Amino acid sequence: MAMETFSYDNKIVRNFAFATAIYGVVGMAVGLLVALQIFEPAANLGSQYTTFGRIRPLHTNAVIFAFVGNGIFMGVYYSLQRLCKARMFSDVLSKLHFWGWQLIIVSAVVTLPLGLTTSKEYAELEWPIDILITVVWVIFGINMIGTIMKRREKHMYVAIWFYLATFLTVAMLHVVNSLGLPVSLFKSYSVFAGVQDALVQWWYGHNAVAFFLTTPYLGLMYYFLPKAANRPVFSYRLSIIHFWALIFIYIWAGPHHLLYNALPDWAQSLGTVFSIMLIAPSWGGMLNGLLTLRGAWDRVRQDPILKFMVVAVTAYGMATFEGPLLSVKSINALTHFTDWTIAHVHVGGLGWNGFLTFGILYWLIPRIYQTQLYSVKLANAHFWIGTLGILGYAIPMYWAGLTQGLMWKQFTDEGFLQYPIFLETVLQIVPMYMFRAIGGGIYLIGAIVGVYNLVLTARQGTLLAEEQASAPALVADTEPDTAKNVYGHRWIESRPVQFLVATLIAVTIGGVIEFVPAFLIKSNVPTIESVQPYTALELSGRDIYIREGCNTCHSQQVRPFRSETERYGEYSKPGEFVYDHPFLWGSKRIGPDLARIGDKYPDAWHYNHMIDPRSMSPGSLMPPYPWLADQSIDLSIIGKKLSVMKTLGVPYSDEEVSSAADNTMAQAREISEGLAASGINVESDREIVALIAYLQRLGTDLKAQRVSDNKQYKPKPYVRRGY
Amino acid sequence: MYRQILESIQGIEIYPVMSFVIFMIVFVLISYKAFRMKSSSVEELSYLPLEDNHGNIKK
Structure with missing residues (x-):
């Protein structure tokens, strides 16, 4: 078979890696600022543009779409080329994707402090930016699928499945949830109202966590963890079940964000049941990650990269165990609307996404710069500072959430609210807010140490922009019986189009079954006669x-x-x-x-x-x-x-x-x-x-x-x- | 109140049942397919990420 030579594009990986590092620090710094404002309102700097309500969405958007987003693309562009044994489909599309995404981030940084927002969580950006997101996302999709189409490796490794599912589902979620009618260039109204809008928003919000913060990162885990440990994934079979069960179940669980809200009972129950079922695939994936290290635990002691990854996967396990618990109605009754939720998301954000990102950065930067990590000691220091930061963040927030939740529900013996003044319950947890800011600050310091280490690593090496590689060309299946020989799941693994269709079906069923009755209700909601439109x-x-x-x-x-x-x-x-x-x-x-x-x-x-x-x-x-x-x-x-x-x-x-x-x-x-x-x-x-x-x-x-x-x-x- | 509204939608009770049935079918099918894979092919596939050599790394 003739060998073909080609080169991997490392420059685009480097660009996304830099963007990840920069926006990580920026997003966390904004987070620290909002954390300070919660107990010290004067920290809003006396300006409407830096007041909590406007920059809290800036924090969430920055860490989700700028830090994690760039992190996803960094990892995908690195691993996809190697798993497909092919250069990215188009250098032009790679560049358009990179700069388009940065333009979206800059637009968010400008518009959110100006108060231009739709108010829908993690989908705050107004309609022109939504359109830009759609365009850039499609560019990413074309580039990714194009690369898969011209691959030289017949089988798509499990990481690629997660990337494809991410692309497809995020596109669907983003388009449906952003449907709105513009009033002006920077103002639009959601086409959905009330209950329907809430259901669509949390179908989106929940699955933004699922398909932006989880599935792409699981793909990265399935590639970079074996790489860093230098051993194959624990069980490939388990990864198949993990993938299909996860994407199928995740999409249903959105209504658990609306328990006890004005939402149909059956939809709430559906959200609860599927959330609890989610433990199985989530833990399957976590164990698959951790067990990949079987026989290599001695290396975890020395290698900061593996340390970061182990804590990341552990945090994933904790957050995905906690999530279903929080979806149980009786627990949710206590924790919803409290800081418990904030603790929960930060175990996932700081632990799973943050630590996996840093683990990958520490692994990847020395490789594309043809050098070694500038300082392993500093990386170890970062690991311990970061871990301390996560604990310093999460523990006070659990404490605060539980305290406040209990205070809200406390009655006196006479049957009156024990704490009728809401403010009392807030002032009680102010010390926890202070500790949280300290914890977050510690994590940020760790991130800065990490970025410093990475910059010095890059400076001591030289970027291998074009990494030469060679592989035999993929011979198309011409013989009709080849497909028969490869039966079962292997069949679909070598067929990207069929794979996409199967994924689409899996993620659509949940959405459709959830929405159809909800929208049937529209005509059946008893209009309360006295409810009139706003003046x-x-x-x-x-x-x-x-x-x-x-x-x-x-x-x-x-x-x-x-x-x-x-x-x-x-x-x-x-x-x-x-x-x-x-x-x-x-x-x-x-x-x-x-x-x-x-x-x-x-x-x-x-x-x-x-x-x-x-x-x-x-x-x-x-x-x-x-x-x-x-x-x-x-x-x-x-x-x-x-x-x-x-x-x-x-x-x-x-x-x-x-x-x-x-x-x-x-x-x-x-x-x-x-x-x-x-x-x-x-x-x-x-x-x-x-x-x-x-x-x-x-x-x-x-x-x-x-x-x-x-x-x-x-x-x-x-x-x-x-x- | 909502229960009444939903009861007025014809056939609503089938939705939760349908969800569960669809999921179970998919789950059983996928598990079956996964376990029917040949061990040799599983091994080969799980080594995919480790195939490329990083000759340029100074270790």
Whole structure:
């Protein structure tokens, strides 16, 4: 057989590796900043652009899509070429992919602090960037599949299956969850509303964890762990079962993010059952990784790369055991909305993704730079600093989550809430927030040490940009009986197209079965008669709420527990959210739930609370929002907003759309006059007025219904619709 | 409340059952296929990542 010579493109691997290292440090530094802000609001640097609600999404996007994202591409571009014994399909596509991805990251860094956000977690970027993501992702896909097509190795190794599943599923998730109608260049509304939007978002959110943070990294584990240990994977058979079971089950588990929320019971149960089933494939994969080191544990003691990988795989095992437990309804009742979730994701993020990334970087950089690691001692130091950092982060957060969760539910013997003031439960865990920041800071120091070590490694070597290799050409199957000889799973392993189709079927079934009934409900949700669309001013206020990221700290979802109905009011009903494009249920309560905040306090209270939260609730950790009293409501766009909402099915009349700006000002004047009567002088066109209008509306529709049920329904003193 | 709504959707009770059945079939099929693989071919495939030699590494 004729040998073909070719070269591997190491330059693209180097580029992605550098981007990984840089964004790792940047993303973690932003994380540290938000961690400081939680217990010291002044750490928002006094600017709206660096306030928690806006830069917490910057942190999550930076570590997920910039750090881990570049890490995925680094590992894929390195391993795919070698597993396929072929250069990447197209150098041009490789470059477009690299620079396109960096452009997306830079766009996020610019737009998120500006408050341009959809509010959907891990999908905050607005529609033009969403389109760019789609284009770049497709470029990545073409480049990857093209490489597989021209491979010189007949069989696709297990790592490649995970890469393919990642590409396919992320594409599907991203497109469906980002469906929205633009209002302007940087504002859009989700086409889904309320319950449907929540279901789609957490189908996406959960599977972003599954198919962006997990499957590609499992692919990397299956390649780089055997490489670093210099021995094959423990069980190839197990990896087959691991792969199919994992991608099949993962897709179903999304609803476990919405337990006890206004979501159908059966969907919640489905989420729970499939989450628990997930333990099996997850642990199969973890054991497959750990057992690969059987007989090589002595090397783990000396080799920092293996140390990083062992802790990474162990953290994967812990997080994937904990995840299903948190999906059990009775446990979730305690942990949801608390810092337990934060601890959980950071065991996965810092341990699994972070440590595997650093392990791969330490292995890969010396190789493409034809040298040895600058300092093994420093790498060992990084390992111990990082491990200490993970513990220093996770333990305080578990403590905080458990403490606060218990305090929220604690009743006195007389049957009253023991801690009726939400703030009490926050102040109790402030020391834990401080420890967490220290833990995170330690991890960041470790990362900086690591990057320093890697830079010096690169500087002492020279990049082998074109790595020469040779392999025999792949002979196409011409004889009809060849396929018969290779039966079973080996058959599909050498057929990328069939493999993609099978994967697509596996990940689609879960989504379809979950969604079909949920969308059938749409026509069956009992419209609560008193639930009306927001007025133009309230809608403007809602968009300010989204811009400031209020939903990162405040939920709008009262769960059906006595401890919650006592604290907040009536539990949330699906029918309440039919006009909510997007839904704003939230996933974490750093502050109290706001679903029933309307009419609870006077307008003046809200005004003073926004300007200086500590003036109204001493000790509050909420940042002040003084700019809301300076900035004016954008009246030019409000008509368009209503018209887009109307297109999406919100029953606004043509008259309401055409006179949206006038209606906005009419209601705003009423509020500012009311404020003036309380001695607060504020122009009626200020954003704070719109936000107050929105907050005062929250939950009031349901109260109106209750009054109406008692046949005492009287319209509110001001007319809500159609000024 | 939701239970009532869902009961009004025809055939809703089949969904959870269907999910489980589909999963079990896929799982059993894949496991069967995996265990039916020849040991020699399993060995060969699991060595794929270790095939390329890094002659350029100074070790």
